Amino acid sequence: MPQKKGQLVSQTQACVFQDLDFDAPTKFANELMFAKHSMRENEMKIWLLTMASLAKETLLNHDVLYEYKISVLADKLNVNKDKGWRNIIREAIDQVSDKSLKIVKRYSSEEDKHNWLKIPLYNSVEYNDFNDTVSVAINQKMLPYLQDFSEKFTEVDIDEMLAIRGITQLKVFMVVKELIAEGTYSISIERFKERLNMPVTSYANFRDFQRDVLKKAENQIRKNTSLKQFHFSHDGKGRRAATTITIHLTDVESKVLPAPKKIITTEDKIANLDSEHLRLFDEFSSFGIKPESTCLEIINTYSIDVLKSNLAYYKEQLKKRKPEQEPLSAGYLITCVKKDYAKSRRKSWLRKADTNSSVETELQKTDMQLEDVYKTCKNNAGVIIKKGNMKNLLEIFDSAAIAMENMAGNMGIPYDIGDARVKIQKRDLRNKETMFFREHLAQRLMSGYITMDMFIN
Structure with a gap:
């Protein structure tokens, strides 16, 4: 019985x-x-x-x-x-x-x-x-x-919990149920990790945390529970790292909170720039225009044509400086834009700016090529040295570095070859000291004077 x-x-x-x-x-x-x-x-x-x-x-x-x-x-x-x-x-x-x-x-x-x-x-x-x-x-x-x-409890459907696959996804579901039960919809990422019994140092890169934890949990929760339109959002934007995540329950009207009022900071405004304005912002910043709010005001106040043409004008004046002359300041670049020194030859300066833009694109390719060369040299050092390619590679860097050191010396600009090499490997695009070396090497590659194929093959 x-x-x-x-x-x-x-x-x-x-x-x-x-x-x-x-x-x-x-x-x-x-x-x-x-x-x-x-x-x-x-x-x-x-x-x-x-x-x-x-x-x-x-x-x-x-x-x-x-x-x-x-x-x-x-x-x-x-x-x-x-x-x-x-x-x-x-x-x-x-x-x-x-x-x-x-x-x-x-x-x-x-x-x-x-x-x-x-x-x-x-x-x-x-x-x-x-x-x-x-x-x-x-x-x-x-x-x-x-x-x-009678208080401090969470009400859950046990069958929904059993349907969730993965221990981390199950923990996320439990945390979500507890948070919405107490009326909390936003939580710091650090505190959220603590609720999951996860070290706050884990997933240092938020994109990894979003991909491996949040997105997987979203899929499991939407598939196996009544929260069919549940999802997370975060406050990260552009170059600004995320610090807070927000729970959205768009399938339950009463649980959807209005967007909180937020003070728009300079970082927010920079993050909202389109790709062209952001590129110009980075380039103007690299010439020492500070603080960021001042640089941002210039980018937002003047048209792209005015910005590009006067930046090209400024670079040309920078190259014409004699060794005994003081280097041009960031203030002079601001003056160029405000007084529009490039106005009389706008089309000419824009053509030069577009050429510089194509050089910048080539610079990025060069960085990737350099990175491949470093990896190839590291992984195949014996073969490369045996073939003599390592010597040729060093000669190319040395000749480019020496040429750039001489050019910088003629312009009265301090230049450290060793420091430049380190920064090139780190792909520090905004560093003014490395800009000349990268540009010189990129132009040599574009002209066909040297190629990277000989080192990679």
Whole structure:
């Protein structure tokens, strides 16, 4: 005769059979959901299943064994029953029984101090092959987090949680449910990682975090839960790194918050520049126009033709300076634009600017070629040296560097060959000292005087 829920199996050791049917969402104490642990996906799902079933009980007792059908656990976890499915469930339960939770009872952000409570996930586990069941006992200190709480809880559909694939995606779903339950829609990336029990130093590049964590979680949540239009956004834009992520629930009208009012900073305005204006901004900045707000005002005030023609005019004047003359200042470049010195020969200066633009494009190609050459030299040093190509490569750099050093000396501009080489390898496009060397080398490549093919082949 099968056991019924709540029926005692033995007079000496009470055992209460648990079904795993959930007609309503389950309430989990927030402290329990976001405690620190090292469970994997199947382990966490089994533990959540058992905790959800216990949350339905009106009276819990740590001296009682709570019994579950192993076959039902396998069905809930969608384990293929063709081969070894019992061992999969038992192995996961064994792992859970060996692990514990670290619950934060109290935390002071000012002092950065915690009050931790460490609790075993299960006090004991008993398998019964005769009726294909497993029975678990819970720790007494776990009881307050399973019953009699009226606030600081998260309500979740346990079947939705089981449908999420991946331990990180499951944690993201739990954090999202907790945040929207408390009415929070924006959270710092650092704090979000802490909620996931993830080191704040992990995924230092936000794009990696967005691709491997947020996007994967979005897909799983939209596919397997009622949040069909759920998605994340972030405050990063252009060159400004993201610091905050925002949760959007566009399928639930009442949960969509109006966009917060935001003060537009200089960084925001720079990030909103189109590619042409941003290129001009970078080039004007490279000649020392500071602060950024001043440079931005010039870029936004004058037309592209005025900016490009006067920049070409300024570069030409820079090259004409004699060694005994003072170098041209950033202030002179501003004066060129404001007084429009290039006005009388606008078309001529624009043609020169367009030529310089094509040189800049070639410079970027050159940087990539140089990078390939460095990698080739590093990976095939023996072969390259044996063929004599390394010597030719160094000669090209030396001749270009010496030519540029002489040119810089004639113009009265300090130039460090070693420093320039390092910055070229780092592809520092905004550094004025390396601009001449890169331009000189690029023009030699464009003219066909030297080629990179001989080093790569």
